[in-house]
Structure formats: C-alpha cells, structure tokens
Amino acid sequence: MKEFTNIINWNKLHENSSSFKNNSPFKFGYVEEIFNKNFYDELYQSYPKIDDSWIVNNTMFKNQYAKEVFIPEVPEDIELAQRKNDPTLSDAWNYLVHYIQTNEFLDNFSKYSGVPDLKIKEFAFIAYQQGGFQLSHAHNVGPSSLHWMSYFSKGWRKGDPGGTFMSADIDESEIIFEPYELDNTMAIFLDGPNSWHGTRYIEKDVTRQAIGVKIEQYSSENGWTSSTELAIKNAKNQLKENTD
Numbered sequence: 001m002k003e004f005t006n007i008i009n010w011n012k013l014h015e016n017s018s019s020f021k022n023n024s025p026f027k028f029g030y031v032e033e034i035f036n037k038n039f040y041d042e043l044y045q046s047y048p049k050i051d052d053s054w055i056v057n058n059t060m061f062k063n064q065y066a067k068e069v070f071i072p073e074v075p076e077d078i079e080l081a082q083r084k085n086d087p088t089l090s091d092a093w094n095y096l097v098h099y100i101q102t103n104e105f106l107d108n109f110s111k112y113s114g115v116p117d118l119k120i121k122e123f124a125f126i127a128y129q130q131g132g133f134q135l136s137h138a139h140n141v142g143p144s145s146l147h148w149m150s151y152f153s154k155g156w157r158k159g160d161p162g163g164t165f166m167s168a169d170i171d172e173s174e175i176i177f178e179p180y181e182l183d184n185t186m187a188i189f190l191d192g193p194n195s196w197h198g199t200r201y202i203e204k205d206v207t208r209q210a211i212g213v214k215i216e217q218y219s220s221e222n223g224w225t226s227s228t229e230l231a232i233k234n235a236k237n238q239l240k241e242n243t244d
C-alpha cells in the first residue's frame with residue numbers, strides 16, 4: 001500500500017477550536033482546506049462511485065446513499081482493522097480509514113473539541129443526488145459524541161443546499177450555519193438534545209460527495225459513553241440538577 005504523510009492541515013483545525021467551543025446553542029465548527037492538497041486530490045479522484053455496494057436510505061426523513069466502511073466494534077481490536085484493507089477502496093481511502101484510528105489523529109481531535117479519550121465509532125461515505133435531503137434531527141445519544149462530515153464536491157454555488165446545516169431548532173427556518181464550500185471542507189458538531197442538523201432538499205442535477213464519521217469518548221472500563229452506565233449516570237445527574 002502507498003504511504004502518505006502529513007495528510008491533515010492541523011493548523012487549520014486548531015485555529016477553529018475556540019469557535020467550535022464557543023458556538024451556541026450547541027458546539028459546532030467549520031474548517032476549510034482540512035486535508036493537505038495532494039492527499040485531498042487523491043481522495044477526490046478515488047471517491048467511490050455509487051454502485052451495488054451502497055445502500056439507499058429512502059424514507060420520509062431522508063433520501064441519501066451510504067456506503068459503510070468496517071470499523072471494529074471494540075476499539076481495542078484496532079490491530080484487526082489495520083490488517084483489513086477494503087479492496088473496493090483506493091490506497092488513499094484505506095490509509096485515511098487507518099489513520100483516523102491512530103492516537104495522533106484522535107489526540108488532535110480531543111484537543112480541538114475538548115472531549116477526551118476519543119475513538120472512531122463509525123465511518124461511512126454519504127452521497128446525495130438530485131432529490132436528496134435529510135430532515136433536521138438531533139441524535140442525542142450522549143454527551144461525548146462528535147459528528148464529523150467532510151466534503152468532496154467541486155463547483156458548489158454559495159447558497160446551494162448540500163452541506164450539513166446546523167439549526168437552532170428542528171425547523172429549517174432556524175438554520176444558523178450551512179457549509180457554503182464543499183471542496184475540501186469539514187463540518188463538525190457535538191451531539192446533544194438540541195444539536196439540530198440536516199441537509200436541505202437538492203433540486204439541481206448534482207452529486208454531493210461526503211464522508212460522515214462518528215467519533216466518541218470510549219474507555220476500556222466503561223465502553224462508549226453513549227451506551228454505558230456512564231451515560232445513564234450523566235443523565236441521572238442532569239435530571240437531578242434540573243429538579244434540584
């Protein structure tokens with residue numbers, strides 16, 4: 001497999017850190033030129049074409065294409081993942097999937113977000129074509145779950161739908177931010193009860209290419225924060241705070 005180095009513009013990410021931490025009503029960020037150009041070009045050129053290996057999510061709530069990439073359920077099985085290349089993906093994409101599971105990557109995202117002990121939980125290619133959309137929603141699975149989207153779409157017109165909007169309420173009229181450049185940019189938010197987001201309906205004959213990555217706090221002792229006693233404890237504490 002081809003070797004790559006220095007693939008992410010860490011300075012660009014960290015420059016956005018205080019904006020991420022101070023945004024309200026929930027934490028979100030937007031970074032341009034997140035990947036170094038040479039590596040981005042490789043990713044862009046080999047972004048997988050929509051074929052039978054993709055699933056179509058077509059419901060009342062969304063119309064999108066998705067292609068899941070293998071991530072070990074237990075992060076300690078990382079060695080298993082390192083040995084497993086996805087033959088349907090290019091070297092650059094396989095490298096990225098491996099790299100984001102390293103401490104170097106995860107520590108930088110912890111520093112950026114203020115969320116400690118991050119691990120990669122899910123990685124998927126997510127694409128929209130004409131008629132694609134996802135209604136505004138909030139996952140609210142726990143206090144320490146980050147959703148990172150990166151875009152691989154050229155020629156986007158400012159104001160055109162396709163990027164993941166952030167909204168102050170479930171209603172799209174309350175949109176507070178929407179990525180306007182989808183060529184080598186990233187949008188990210190911290191999950192919570194009011195972290196509303198979605199993708200506005202796409203009328204033009206275009207393909208919006210992106211990845212969606214879930215990054216979450218994890219410990220060998222307690223597991224993922226979204227599915228453990230820790231999450232229950234946090235919820236109970238919040239309830240207690242609210243009723244005190």
Ligand SMILES: [Fe+2]
Binds near residue numbers: 137139197
């Ligand atoms: Fe979502």
